[in-house]
Amino acid sequence: MQRVVQFAGPRQVEVVTADSVPLPPGHLRVRTRYSGISAGTELTAYRGTNPYLTRSWDPEARIFRDGGPGVAYPVAGWGYSEVGEVLEVSPELTGVPGMPGPGDLVWGIWGHRDEGIVPAERMAGHRLPDGLDPLAGAFARVGAIAYNAVLAAGIHLAEDVAVFGQGVIGLITTRLARLNGAAVTAVDALESRLAKAAEYGASRTLDARAGAVAEQIREATGGRGADVAIEISGAYPALHEAVRSVAVGGRVVASGFYQGDGIGLRLGDEFHHNRVEIVSSQIGGVPPGLAGRWSVDRLQRTFLSLVAAGQVDVKSLVSHVVPVADAAEAYVLLDERPAEALQVVLEF
Incomplete structure (x- = not known):
């Protein structure tokens, strides 16, 4: 069993349990240590203002369409800035260059949950830089933004x-x-x-x-x-x-x-x-003019390299590290008392 943070409705946060699932081919199993809360996009889902909750995104036409929500409550496992330890790697991935192995600390996106099942292509090259505090890895995505x-x-x-x-x-x-x-x-x-x-x-x-x-x-x-x-x-x-x-x-x-x-x-x-x-x-x-040279993954890696080199101090931005069991209090803090918080991180 694992814990998952979900929004049951606007401003309703629950920590629920879910079954662990077998590891499918081409995936890694990662045990979460830290997961950063986004005070922007994520709070729109928490507050109920996110457009996906009222309209559907058409990925081919690239427009929102009326007629029903693309995402409905409960919204489970939101979050996009996680750090954790690799527990298991699908056997066919063993020895693949750049692929993390069991015991490695990695960063990526798998949401506010104890355990992430992550496709291998999203984890290649995602080992945490040597000497970097694991907490700093929770800034890969926000730094890329x-x-x-x-x-x-x-x-x-x-x-x-x-x-x-x-x-x-x-x-x-x-x-x-x-x-x-x-x-x-x-x-x-x-x-x-x-x-x-x-x-x-x-x-x-x-x-x-x-x-x-x-x-x-x-x-x-x-x-x-x-x-x-x-x-x-x-x-x-x-x-x-x-x-x-x-x-x-x-x-x-x-x-x-x-x-x-x-x-x-x-x-x-x-x-x-x-x-x-x-x-x-x-x-x-x-x-668009940089798409031939840059990618979102390069943004994330480059940002973490700047943090590892001491060019950007992110640890001083962490105002609260909150046990996942108290996730509801963390969202209330960000929503109602933003002057008291900067980066709030859930600890698993």
């Missing part, structure tokens, strides 16, 4: 970049943009996160509650505006302020998971008059 946004931004050396939202992914974005040679302005509504952004290399921080964010960014850049803004909070007013903040012909990377109608986003204003480019960044793929 931030990395993807930075690639989509197309930052050049010494450009001015504004990053809206300084949660876990926003902070990592700030750090990666700084490593990429940008002067970063970090924007958030929580003082504690702005202080962390300064530690992560932001040249200046702006409190969104004080208003006049775009005006302050333009003033700091001699009236020009930021070359690029990366919006990662998923709030439409923040996306609108990001549009207001960039220079004529500037780029805004929309990397948040926006819910519902775009209240607060006015496309007839600065977007129209300054010919602003809005680019969507989503972890299902890399920017």
Whole structure:
């Protein structure tokens, strides 16, 4: 038997038991040690706002269709940033180059559950880098989301970049943009996160509650505006302020998971008059112009290599390590008291 975290309904979290299953050919069995909770996409399923809960995604037409949900409650085993120990490898995989073996610590995606049955093609090369704390491996996916946004931004050396939202992914974005040679302005509504952004290399921080964010960014850049803004909070007013903040012909990377109608986003204003480019960044793929060289797997591996080399400190982003039995409390914390938490990790 194994434990699985599931959403029984909006804001209803259960830890249920499920049978362990035999290992099919071409798979690995992994015993989970840590599983990070996504405070963005995952909370949309927890709150009941995720579009898959009301509409169906047509993968061929690549549109959402009305007529029924693509995902229904209970939603079991959500989660996409896991670390664990390989327990068993399908016999035909023994000796395959790059394939982890029993006892190896690995990172990947198998959800909030005691045990993952993972296809081999998703685990090749996924051994945790030597010397890396296993807890850090839970950042492979969120780090890749931030990395993807930075690639989509197309930052050049010494450009001015504004990053809206300084949660876990926003902070990592700030750090990666700084490593990429940008002067970063970090924007958030929580003082504690702005202080962390300064530690992560932001040249200046702006409190969104004080208003006049775009005006302050333009003033700091001699009236020009930021070359690029990366919006990662998923709030439409923040996306609108990001549009207001960039220079004529500037780029805004929309990397948040926006819910519902775009209240607060006015496309007839600065977007129209300054010919602003809005680019969507989503972890299902890399920017099209880089697809010949980059992949999501490369994003994840490269990010973990930066962590292992000490270029990005992720352990300081872990605010809570919660036993899986207390998973419901972890979601309440992230949903109702976000100022008290950064990365919340379930421990199995």
